[in-house]
Amino acid sequence: MPVCCSACEVKNAVLRRPKTGHSLCKECFFWAFEEEVHQTIISAGLFRRGETVGIGASGGKDSTVLAHVMKLLNKRHDYGLNLILLSVDEGITGYRDDSLETVKRNQQQYELPLKIVSYEELYGWTMDDIVKQVGLKNNCTFCGVFRRQALDRGAMMLHVDKICTGHNADDIAETVLMNFLRGDIARLRRCTFITTGSEGAIPRCKPLKYAYEKEIVLYAYFKKLDYFSTECIYSPNAYRGYARAFLKDLESIRPSAIIDIIHSGENLSVKEDVKMPVQGTCARCGYISSQKLCKACVLLEGLNRGLPKLGIGKHHKLQHKLLAQEPLTEREQRKLKNVDF
């Protein structure tokens, strides 16, 4: 016997919400999903009328749904925002080629302007070239650092006021667990903020912060949204992998665990006497950094000097030499050259 939708009590339900366990019809689910994102945007005061907002678009499900919902809510609730799709081309053969095609199709569907920034354009290196230099084991360090900046640089070029990304509740819960496991108290505190990056940097926000990954997939499925579903071919490191697997198990025991962990993260309070790293800006590129040189600039320097290990480990002592463009000693060079593949 078909189950009746618990929201309208008229139509037959077609799905059970992973987040609440309620049975809903298609229309009521769409409405709930969209209006919940709207509530998040309004209650956190994410945008102001007249702002230009860059939507980080990778072609994956999260950013595809984000672009769709942002476009829709902007119209439905008259936010008065100027939306732009922002995409990064890392230059990974077989991965980006396909996903960029998806982004381009999305652009036509949603009639939003699209800007693609390439690694080659920004750094002079494609991801494929970087992998050749540093090996598969460390490349995700590069792809993460460079992408973060690429989005900002692209946003700056387009005079964007804010960037929003498709990070969902699962991503955030996973990050809380990971930062807790590895004792990173500063990131643990920051990772549940809905908006990050003040002073100079373009603010980034996460409108899907409270949306479950499973609901995002359901939404995309029933809306027949076109997305590219391959995970980055360079797999994430073991620690995040652990946190992810753990979160999936938790969710299977108690579906609310995802939001419960975010609640925990939002309410953690750090003792007053615990030192937090002071955030400054990179002396070379101006990006936020706790060191004199930001991670991206150190990595780039390593690539350009043919010393790929620079920036993968901790090499604080070398910072002044890099800044002054001084050569490194034989010993320092030897240590930084060899990379495990």
Next chain:
Amino acid sequence: MCQVEEEDGQYCQEMEGGQHGVSLAQKCMKCKEGSAALLIRAGDAFCRDCFKEYFVHKFRAMLGKNRLIFPGEKVLLALSGGPSSSAMVQQVQEGLSRAAPKKLRFAPGIVHVDEGAVCGQTQEERARTAAQMESLLKVSGFPYHIIPLEAAFKLPGSVLQFHTPGSRNNYKEAVDGFIQHQQSLHSTANEVTLTQVEERLTQLSTEDPERQDVDFTLPESTKNPPPSSVHTQRLIDLFSAVTTLTAREELLQKLRTHLILHTARTHGYSKVMMGDSCTRLAIKSMTNISLGRGAFLATDTGFSDERHGDVVVVRPMRDYSLKEISYYNHMFGVQSIFIPGLDTKASAKASIHRLTEDFMTKIQADFPSTVSTVYRTSEKLGVTPRKMNASAYVMDRCLLCMCSLDTHFAEASAFHATLVSEQFSKKTKPELSTAEKSCCMKARDGAGQCENPTKDCSSVQRGDGKSAFLRLLCYGCRLTVNDMKSLDMLPPYVLLQAEQHNRRAEMKKEIQDFLLCEDETSDAPTT
């Protein structure tokens, strides 16, 4: 989309680096003479004697560093029977013995909660465990109290109240007081009567009208009579009305805490020592994060836990790993008793507690520093500062766990998001709408008759009852109660106290306009 962020890489390298096996030819790292008997961490090999010294020193150092236990203070040791709490009791014995160079100067007692009824033990098994426990307790020479979990049905509502701590908070003063007390003891030379007087005084000084219901207990060891089969059955019914093992485990912990607290209060103990090891606390931190109890990590896992006010919980075993404790117990013959828990036979995915324990064990095998890292992370967390004025009124504390409520914060929060999701998924919207009033509320306001005779008032009230009850709880305890089929089976002290809180809240609402200062704390959160 690849979710990897810039920082992932470096940590993995730091975390790696495994353990080396113990080599038999190795010498003790401390005395450089004795041959190594064990390896507690990579590189730290100890001979038997040095290990003992290290272990004993650590216990004293933990107490000495925190200077929280006053000389002469009555301290209640919570003994589950497991390795950590058994080691703790043994350390206290060791510290009080004449042979100890720096003698501990407090007066210990032991409490054990018998949870057999809900952990699948038969009457015979329970009796056997109890006998085993009792012989162990007798050997300790300390006064002891064995409390069956069924005693929860006889607890007074006051156990859920915050009691303002006494004036004894100056360590120096306490030391002086102790010395004087000792001298007077020598002159009158009758310790027992003095403690008895003290006992009566503490009982008289608490203004609890329900106290009369409690049996008068002697300061010496107490062993409750075997619980009535009625209570045992009620307890079993209560636990079977909880639909998940996760919530059952949480409920058990709450009841156990209340019983220990009540025992401490009625017998004049002002400190309770819990035997949680560093390993256990690391697992507990991860578990509690997953249970939405992030706000209370410092209270739930820190050295001292002052949520109850007058009775402070301390965790002196928190610097020992479970491995160290097992080695110690094995080498020096510290006895522990195996008592099955709620989840003893459960699979790894049966509850969040079991899953987290399993997860931490596995990740610890791959990254040996995980437990100590997690433990150190939780060290850096503090008690969430009260955002509102710190009124002593209890409404701003969770009814069950007594922590400051973490549910009346900003609209832009995970908690609010869950309420919004509920709202959009249901046609009737109970939590968020302020206009909602049950028919019985109207009846109370005016004519004295229910205006809506077609509706079953009692059922409306019951539905209301649950949401009114939930409002008294912190985020995490709400999750526990949400997994209960009915509230009716909860022990009376919980229900009575909840009713009292809600009456206060209603009163507050009526007089709201006449109150001069903005006292948000005492009002139950509506959103």
